[in-house]
Amino acid sequence: MVxxxxxxxxxxxxxxxxxxxxxxxxxxxxxxxxLCKSDGDPLRIVSVGAGAWGSxxxxxxxxxxxxxxxxxxxxxxRRPGRAVDRATAEHLFEVINSREDVLRxxxxxxxxxxxxxARLGDRTLFADEILKDGFCLNMIxxxxxxxxxxxxLQEAVWDADIVVNGLPSTETRDVFxxxxxxxxxxxxxxxxxxxxxxxxxxxQPLPHIITPTQMINRATGVPIENILYLGGPNIASExxxxxxxxxxxxxxxxxxxxxxxxxxxxxxxxxxxxxxxTHEVMGGLKNVYAIGAGMVAALTKESATSKSVYxxxxxxxxxxxxxxxxxxxxxxxxxxxADTYVTLLKGRNAWYGQMLAKGELSRDMGDSISGKGMIQxxxxxxxxxxLLSQSSLSVLHPDGxxxxxxxxxxxxxxxxxxxxxxxxxxxxxxxxxxxxxxxxDPRERIEIAQTHAFYxxxxxxxx
Numbered sequence: 001m002v003x004x005x006x007x008x009x010x011x012x013x014x015x016x017x018x019x020x021x022x023x024x025x026x027x028x029x030x031x032x033x034x035l036c037k038s039d040g041d042p043l044r045i046v047s048v049g050a051g052a053w054g055s056x057x058x059x060x061x062x063x064x065x066x067x068x069x070x071x072x073x074x075x076x077x078r079r080p081g082r083a084v085d086r087a088t089a090e091h092l093f094e095v096i097n098s099r100e101d102v103l104r105x106x107x108x109x110x111x112x113x114x115x116x117x118a119r120l121g122d123r124t125l126f127a128d129e130i131l132k133d134g135f136c137l138n139m140i141x142x143x144x145x146x147x148x149x150x151x152x153l154q155e156a157v158w159d160a161d162i163v164v165n166g167l168p169s170t171e172t173r174d175v176f177x178x179x180x181x182x183x184x185x186x187x188x189x190x191x192x193x194x195x196x197x198x199x200x201x202x203x204q205p206l207p208h209i210i211t212p213t214q215m216i217n218r219a220t221g222v223p224i225e226n227i228l229y230l231g232g233p234n235i236a237s238e239x240x241x242x243x244x245x246x247x248x249x250x251x252x253x254x255x256x257x258x259x260x261x262x263x264x265x266x267x268x269x270x271x272x273x274x275x276x277x278t279h280e281v282m283g284g285l286k287n288v289y290a291i292g293a294g295m296v297a298a299l300t301k302e303s304a305t306s307k308s309v310y311x312x313x314x315x316x317x318x319x320x321x322x323x324x325x326x327x328x329x330x331x332x333x334x335x336x337x338a339d340t341y342v343t344l345l346k347g348r349n350a351w352y353g354q355m356l357a358k359g360e361l362s363r364d365m366g367d368s369i370s371g372k373g374m375i376q377x378x379x380x381x382x383x384x385x386x387l388l389s390q391s392s393l394s395v396l397h398p399d400g401x402x403x404x405x406x407x408x409x410x411x412x413x414x415x416x417x418x419x420x421x422x423x424x425x426x427x428x429x430x431x432x433x434x435x436x437x438x439x440x441d442p443r444e445r446i447e448i449a450q451t452h453a454f455y456x457x458x459x460x461x462x463x
Contacts (some may be wrong), residue, residue, distance in 0.1 A: 028065055028072060031262045035161055035191075042073045046156045047164040048175060050078035050127070050149075051373045052236040052348075053195050054166020055136040059144040059240060064265060066145075073148075076166075080151035082127035084137065088371065089118040089125055092140050102143045106133060109146070138373040142237040158182045162191045165216065168374035169198025169284070170367075172212045176219040183220060191255055192216055192227045197283035198376045201387040206458045209325065209387055211280045213251075225252040228259065229280045230270070233338035235346055242267045248335055250276040271335070278322050278329040282336055285321060286343040287377035288384060289314040292416050293344035294353025295427045296434070309434055310412075315340065316442030317410045321384065323449035324393070324406060325459050349377040356419075357427040363420065378420050385417040393456060398444050409445055411436065 032043050047058040058076040065072045084092070093115050096102055106112040111133050117123035127137040128151050134144040150156040157163060157179050167175055172194075183190075196212035210218075213227045232247025239245045246269040249256050256272040263270045273279065293310060300306040315332055318340065322329040330336055344350055352375045355361035361369070367378045387393075388407035397404045407414055415433040418425040433439075 024064055025068060027262050028068055031258055032071060034258055042071055044160045045074045045162045046160045047076040047166050049166035050076055050131055050136060051166055052136055052139040055144060056236040056240045057164055057166060057195060058147055062145050062147060075148040075150050075156060077150050077153055077156035078128050078131060080128050084125040084127060084130060086121060088140060092135060093119040095141055099143060138371060139237055142240055144240060153178060154182045160190055165192060165194040165196050165212065167196055168376050169196045169212045170374065170379050172196050173215040173219055176216050180220040189222060189226055192222060194227065194229050197231065197287055198380045199284045199383050201383040207387055207390040207393060208459050213276065213280060225254060227251065228256055229276055231279055231283045231339060232335055233342040235342065239268055246335060248273045248279060250279045275330040277326045281322055281325055282318065284380045285318045286340045287349045288380045288416065290343045290347055290349035291353040291377045292412055292430050294350035295357040295430045298354040298357035299428060299431055312442050314412055316445045317412055320409060320445045320449040324456050348372045349375055363423055381416045382421045385413055398440060398448065411439065
């Protein structure tokens with residue numbers, strides 16, 4: 001009888017709903033064995049950054065493996081002190097009262113009263129405080145399971161076995177440089193899974209890009225073999241609501257295959273792939289072009305024809321750019337194409353483009369938007385444009401066979417740069433770029449890209 005009660009409790013996830021735990025403990029034990037974890041020493045996983053995807057990723061792990069408390073510890077770090085504004089507190093209260101399971105959980109944990117007080121304006125809530133109860137500030141409408149939140153970065157990471165990078169690319173370097181100070185006396189080397197999408201451009205000694213995994217490698221000294229990238233065609237809130245999704249974890253075979261198995265769930269299928277460069281670069285590029293897709297959708301009142309024309313041109317530019325960076329890049333098909341499609345269809349960058357085109361947001365409001373978080377596509381537009389405008393990277397233009405900077409063959413990227421960075425054009429310029437009678441057939445851009453002479457390894461800092 002005792003065994004039956006124990007089995008029942010172990011089959012409940014943190015939200016109180018039944019979860020099929022068959023095989024979970026075996027997968028956990030396999031990963032623990034690979035990491036040489038001894039009995040009594042839990043596998044320590046920490047997510048650094050508490051945006052929508054970072055929070056959902058931690059919550060998925062907590063729901064799956066949190067029941068094995070003696071074998072694994074799952075935590076999430078976010079900065080302290082971020083106040084929740086009154087309007088958000090009011091909306092959060094509505095969300096809580098619309099979900100009986102969440103309401104009962106908060107009452108059971110004696111946590112409901114503070115949300116009543118915040119609704120009345122008698123109390124200020126903080127982002128790290130509500131995250132402990134399962135509310136991500138960037139995704140209030142999707143309650144998660146309660147999470148173990150740590151606001152001290154050193155405490156969070158100093159003994160972590162697996163670190164999940166849920167930070168925007170614009171913050172990754174600074175935070176991991178700080179983390180490196182806490183790892184100076186480490187004996188074991190951690191595994192890092194980066195969820196971050198975006199790049200930086202560096203022009204010295206030669207023009208090249210810096211991806212989040214490269215930032216982490218350079219900041220911490222952790223071998224690139226221990227740093228992986230995970231991405232896929234998914235929206236964070238929909239994944240947590242158990243809509244079927246898939247993703248790829250990319251990097252060295254030693255870790256990507258066991259981690260793919262460990263992360264795989266019935267509704268979230270994780271495959272593994274060796275092409276870290278293409279997937280990470282595409283992760284940044286799709287956010288660039290998603291902003292334009294949002295603009296086109298808003299300006300044409302969701303015209304299917306206009307959106308399909310935009311899709312043809314933006315994907316050809318993406319293929320063109322990835323062939324500059326990798327000799328044999330993964331084809332823009334399957335999960336990579338699907339990831340691009342869903343980001344252009346629905347996501348914070350597409351939403352941002354829509355709001356700009358409708359005049360409901362302006363560039364003066366910055367790249368970090370309340371309730372949405374960092375709009376990573378904006379900085380990526382600047383980085384890709386800056387990189388591809390270098391004359392030292394010149395390619396032959398199909399008309400006239402004259403050498404031009406690669407960006408001259410990317411009219412959409414050029415237009416987005418003028419809208420978002422220099423602000424010399426309005427959102428309507430994206431439609432003018434699509435309707436330009438001199439625009440080349442997207443096929444020609446792809447054919448140029450697929451010549452091996454086009455590949456420039458120096459763009460990744462390689463000789």
